Amino acid sequence: MPELRKDPINGRWVIIATERAKRPAGISREPDPPIDEVDPFLPGNEHLTPPAILTYYDESSPQRRWLVRVIPNKFPALRVEGELRREGVGLYDKMTGIGAHEVIVETPDRNRHFAQFNENEIQLVLRAIRERIRDLRRDIRLQYILIFKNDGRLAGATQPHSHTQLIALPIVPKNALEELNGAKEYFHFKERNVYLDIIDQELRYGERLVTENPDYVAIAPFASRFPFELWVVPRVPMAAFQTCRDDQLTFLAKILWRVMRLLERALGVFAYNIVLHNAPLQEENLPYYQWHIEITPRLTRVGGFESGTGYFINPTPPEVVADYLRKIKL
């Protein structure tokens, strides 16, 4: 059974998940362990993964082939079965590893990557994410869902077939809490939503604005941690991604398509992480928070120091990035 353990000093929860050690990538000093030749996400290999939780089919194709498929992670960091139990061990705190760990296989085609998707393909992925969050939040043991995408070795991907991961947690992780608390403090002080204030300022001066459409803006954030880091933020107040209407997903797909194309034109094939920053599951109506998407290209191998210290040195100012991307004609 996986276990959640809390650092007694800074309150950070860590998942201790021994089953993960069985993964093909395993522990290795080698910078680039060979990737498993068999692609478990390929059509025809569905027997290599646990049964799908959700499948979207191409209804127009005679064979009704699938387009997006959500499956449980074969090496889950957390499990749905069991009882949520908190326990003290001397001065330490731990918790049973209740939760869910799913994989959203974004395309049947192993050579097609998210940065090359068309708007329809992106939209289908977004719909699958929304549907899984809406389903999982009915389990009231779950407090937060992490949605993230690692693409490329430098970004931590071990499977090259395009996919997104979902981890549902019985706690709100530290980084999300900090963001929520920061936004709450700003709201108490100013009586305004900090994200909407940021959007206002970025639209007014434009120097960090990359692109916009009626529902979203994409900016290079003022305190960017990484070169070419971008945020996509909805323009209307909305704390929870899963409350998006269909038309809002369409505009999100449009801006994500544009942003990924711009990044690819600027950087070539690039490794990156995408993380959905969302409200806690049972708090969909927070007035001070705004769900958003953070895209962080991984251009240099700097992970070690930064994930150890939480401290970032970025050689590329966001104004330079935004200016560069704005000038690209797609």
Next chain:
Amino acid sequence: MPELRKDPINGRWVIIATERAKRPAGISREPDPPIDEVDPFLPGNEHLTPPAILTYYDESSPQRRWLVRVIPNKFPALRVEGELRREGVGLYDKMTGIGAHEVIVETPDRNRHFAQFNENEIQLVLRAIRERIRDLRRDIRLQYILIFKNDGRLAGATQPHSHTQLIALPIVPKNALEELNGAKEYFHFKERNVYLDIIDQELRYGERLVTENPDYVAIAPFASRFPFELWVVPRVPMAAFQTCRDDQLTFLAKILWRVMRLLERALGVFAYNIVLHNAPLQEENLPYYQWHIEITPRLTRVGGFESGTGYFINPTPPEVVADYLRKIKL
């Protein structure tokens, strides 16, 4: 001039340092850019680096060759010259990038690595760090000094010649603040130092204890983020590393030597980060804090997701690590 920028939501400061982009490693999609053939840290190449700030010589050698050399970073993230100025930009906050960025070259021998150092070599490095901190803390603009070591590509090292980095900052970084605040809260609640409580508990039960000597313990921490993560903590109350006496540095060198040997026996040649967690420069006597050293081997490339989310999944329980390391005969 480098600039410090604060994220308006979570309060994280980022260094925007455009000069860093000129480094040989630069921006690249390639996982392993070729390392510069010329080793600027080699004896005879001293003209390739800025003049040394501190040098320890081998007084017994006829040529008086150097053993440890501290130099300014050629591509500094922060600079000592200039005025410390805070400024608002709309809702954002920024600050001039005042500080220092130094490199401690740990050995003249490019083929000798920290994990293979003998106790005397380790002690000399520790002495140099202590001397630099004691010197820099006289500049009252500086609030915190980060001391960290990246060894190996997976740990973010771009220079294979064994070295440690020093970054002096005009702010206390977020992660340090969180640790300090967590320790302070525990102290207010329990009227005890959390680190000393941890040491007590680990010595009593022993399952996460790796090794100890009269002045220090080495443990695999309860909420380890990484497989084979180890902490070295002093047994006597001491918030600031630079207040160590010589005999305390000797015992620190002894336990570090042992810990690095154990890790190398367990893992072979391995990539790792070492970070000194220290009290803020002007607060050497905090009763609730304990300086300590965190060693995090980088066995898998998982940095992307983790540095984006602050969330960690660790497949190897610390009890297994400690048990394994305790059984190794050196």
